[in-house]
Amino acid sequence: MKYILGVTSTLCQALQRKDQDMLNATKLxxxxxxxxxxxxxxxxxxxxxxVTSFCSKYDIEVVDMKTEYVDPRYRRKKTGITNRHHYVVNNFNPVLDMQIQKLGNRFNEVTTKLLTKMSSLSPSCNFSVYSKVNLLNLGEMYPCDFDFDEKEKLVYELGHCITNVKEDKRFANLRALGDLAKMMVKTRLHIDYSLVYRLIKLSVATASVENCFSSMKNMKTDLRNRIGDEYMNDSCICYIKREFLQQV
Incomplete structure (x- = not known):
């Protein structure tokens, strides 16, 4: 457990940072x-x-891994497996399988693909990870929000927009997608590049929804499985918007 917590600690801390780049988070x-x-x-x-070193240091008897495993519930019944087989198959592997499965369920192939493509819109380091191909594919993932003509227009609008904002010093120090959306409204570029702005809004909304669902899992636990909708909403607001709650 010490090793597992150590390996996952970096990822857990990184995912809680508000300035974490999505591409880096996906790689982590x-x-x-x-x-x-x-x-x-x-x-x-x-x-x-x-374990052997620990047991030797404190004079604790060490189990011989090559001998046959004895089930404490049925001591007279032969198991036909060694102690090593028992501890690997019934203890060691299941714990790691559970952790790997949780990561796979939370960050499945579709989610990872979506986050990777969304990261191409990141304004960090002057749009260093910008990729027109990824963003066009991202538009394909929202078929109800872009019709055929708009997808064609998005091809040209993306290149013109990114070139424009790269040369604009007002966009130089932005870090997150939310900051990019705000600056586009502030500079009124959201009017000229309405399709790009729509794509940014969809990406910000998707990331926000994912964050809210993750927070809900921390709020609605087994001990609070009968929490009402109204109290649940209020609790989630307090939990998700902690920085604003601290100012009240």
Missing amino acids: VKLTEEGLKSYQLEGFDSLLED
């Missing part, structure tokens, strides 16, 4: 998942060495 998810899978394949021996 992938690296964390790969780290857990690698530890599942090769980590038991190192864990066993640590």
